[in-house]
Amino acid sequence: MNTELLWSTIKQLWQxxxxxxxxxxxxxxxxLPLGLLVARGRMSKNIxxxxxxxxxxxxxxxxxxxxxxxxxxFGPYYLFKVSTGNINIGPFNYRFIATVIGFSLNYxxxxxxxxxxxxxxxxxxxxxxxxxLGFSRMQTYFKIILPQVVKRVLPSVTNEVxxxxxxxxxxxxxxxxxxxxxxxxLASSQVSxxxxxAAGVFYYIANAIVxxxxxxxxxxxxxxx
Amino acid sequence: xxxxxxxxxxxxxxxxxVLKGITLHVEEGEVVAIxxxxxxxxxxxxxCATTLETIDEGSIRIGGIDLDYKNKKTLAxxxxxxxxxxxxxxxFPHFSVRRNITEALISVHKMSRDEANSICDSLLNKMxxxxxxxxxxxxxxxxxxxxxxxxxxxxxxxxxLFFDEPTSALDPELTAGVLNVIRDxxxxxxxxxxxxxxxxxxxxxxxxxxxxDHGIIVEQxxxxxxxxxxxxERTKAFLSGMRN
Ligand SMILES: Nc1ncnc2c1ncn2[C@@H]1O[C@H](COP(=O)(O)OP(=O)(O)OP(=O)(O)O)[C@@H](O)[C@H]1O
Ligand SMILES: [Mg+2]
Numbered sequence: 001m002n003t004e005l006l007w008s009t010i011k012q013l014w015q016x017x018x019x020x021x022x023x024x025x026x027x028x029x030x031x032l033p034l035g036l037l038v039a040r041g042r043m044s045k046n047i048x049x050x051x052x053x054x055x056x057x058x059x060x061x062x063x064x065x066x067x068x069x070x071x072x073x074f075g076p077y078y079l080f081k082v083s084t085g086n087i088n089i090g091p092f093n094y095r096f097i098a099t100v101i102g103f104s105l106n107y108x109x110x111x112x113x114x115x116x117x118x119x120x121x122x123x124x125x126x127x128x129x130x131x132x133l134g135f136s137r138m139q140t141y142f143k144i145i146l147p148q149v150v151k152r153v154l155p156s157v158t159n160e161v162x163x164x165x166x167x168x169x170x171x172x173x174x175x176x177x178x179x180x181x182x183x184x185x186l187a188s189s190q191v192s193x194x195x196x197x198a199a200g201v202f203y204y205i206a207n208a209i210v211x212x213x214x215x216x217x218x219x220x221x222x223x224x225x
Numbered sequence: 226x227x228x229x230x231x232x233x234x235x236x237x238x239x240x241x242x243v244l245k246g247i248t249l250h251v252e253e254g255e256v257v258a259i260x261x262x263x264x265x266x267x268x269x270x271x272x273c274a275t276t277l278e279t280i281d282e283g284s285i286r287i288g289g290i291d292l293d294y295k296n297k298k299t300l301a302x303x304x305x306x307x308x309x310x311x312x313x314x315x316x317f318p319h320f321s322v323r324r325n326i327t328e329a330l331i332s333v334h335k336m337s338r339d340e341a342n343s344i345c346d347s348l349l350n351k352m353x354x355x356x357x358x359x360x361x362x363x364x365x366x367x368x369x370x371x372x373x374x375x376x377x378x379x380x381x382x383x384x385x386l387f388f389d390e391p392t393s394a395l396d397p398e399l400t401a402g403v404l405n406v407i408r409d410x411x412x413x414x415x416x417x418x419x420x421x422x423x424x425x426x427x428x429x430x431x432x433x434x435x436x437x438d439h440g441i442i443v444e445q446x447x448x449x450x451x452x453x454x455x456x457x458e459r460t461k462a463f464l465s466g467m468r469n
Contacts, residue, residue, distance in 0.1 A: 123315075125311060125313060125315035126315060126317065128277055128311070128315065129311065129315035129316075129317070130317075131276070131277065131304075132275055132276070132277070132304060132307075132308075132309045133304075133328075133329040133333065133377070133381075134301060134304045134305060134329055134333040134334075134381075135329065135332070135333060136333075139332055139333070143328065143332070144317055147319050148318065148319055151319070223361060224318045224319050224361045224362070224363050225318070225363045
């Protein structure tokens with residue numbers, strides 16, 4: 001095997017990895033808080049709110065993410081004749097923005113269900129103790145409930161995060177030049193599977209890092225049970 | 226002056242009429258033990274008194290403040306007047322012992338950390354847990370956890386303390402430590418309402434025994450009367466059941 005070719009492959013994949021990491025980072029940044037909000041909506045006493053949120057979650061989980069990405073990307077134009085070609089936020093074009101929006105909406109639904117499970121698993125005694133001690137609802141939520149929920153949901157969140165690393169490859173459908181798109185192009189121009197294997201190693205290392213960090217975080221939270 | 230006044234309390238859960246007109250007044254410094262068979266409504270009564278349940282009928286007054294569920298301000302005031310000790314402690318597991326005790330002082334009562342810590346230290350001392358401030362609840366025995374929860378309830382200096390079966394989640398050998406702490410509080414003239422199945426303890430510590438059955442107070446009076454010489458047939462049946 002040609003080491004020069006391998007080296008240039010790795011360099012190009014690494015450039016694509018920038019987008020991969022961007023999709024990953026922005027998706028987490030938006031979908032985690034959004035997921036918490038969606039979870040609250042899902043548990044709302046207002047039946048209209050909770051039903052709408054339930055439908056949202058069901059659609060997000062029940063249809064392919066790839067299809068959702070296409071809808072977010074083409075929807076504005078085909079549905080509302082809004083041209084998206086010249087939408088840019090900083091260095092990001094609409095392809096990338098649509099990808100992040102699609103991923104965030106999708107992952108928020110999954111995170112919401114995880115958070116809901118965590119919140120509902122909290123013993124009612126925690127709320128009651130907080131109430132008689134005079135904590136406000138906000139204080140109860142942010143000081144007492146949420147920190148414990150974080151610990152409870154950590155293993156499931158780790159699963160989702162690992163899936164997200166791999167799912168970023170779906171952005172190829174919008175021709176975002178993330179790592180997988182780059183790997184595909186290189187593979188066909190080199191007529192070789194080597195770029196795929198190299199990309200696989202990248203994904204694997206990324207997830208190893210995710211796993212190690214999440215394990216550390218879990219350990220850090222294990223000061224109580 | 227009565228610290229606690231509950232008048233004509235009625236409470237139902239759907240079709241189940243649990244409290245059927247209970248009137249209970251507790252004077253300052255008085256220790257009242259509530260006894261009665263399972264399902265009689267003892268816990269429900271405490272939960273109504275501590276705003277964890279709303280009542281259907283009647284009135285509640287604690288430390289001179291009338292309970293009004295619609296008035297947030299008096300609701301907060303009334304919650305300052307009492308402390309509640311749960312059967313299963315309900316400590317905050319992610320907080321150290323110290324933070325369990327001080328958090329409400331700091332974030333609800335806006336006390337300085339130093340002030341809160343010194344209250345915490347003296348309470349831990351009193352509970353025989355002086356060296357446990359930095360421990361987490363999961364590393365304490367059940368008896369120690371319950372004493373922490375008593376300290377937490379006492380931290381805000383309440384006028385009355387409610388206990389719902391404070392020792393029934395504990396292994397028998399751990400109950401003594403908790404009961405002794407409550408005895409000490411009684412000596413200090415802490416006003417307390419204690420739901421308990423420990424008849425000997427109730428007899429020792431309580432100025433008055435209240436026997437509740439099927440949602441009404443069937444009999445009440447000094448331990449010497451209610452426990453030693455019950456007049457009501459239901460009280461007699463309950464007590465003879467307890468002895469066997
Ligand atoms: N939240 C609730 N919803 C429906 N029923 C309830 C609720 N809480 C209590 N009950 C019912 O009310 C009745 C009285 O219960 P309560 O817990 O007050 O009894 P108790 O005297 O404390 O009994 P124990 O000695 O077993 O603790 C029981 O029949 C119980 O099932
Ligand atoms: Mg009970």
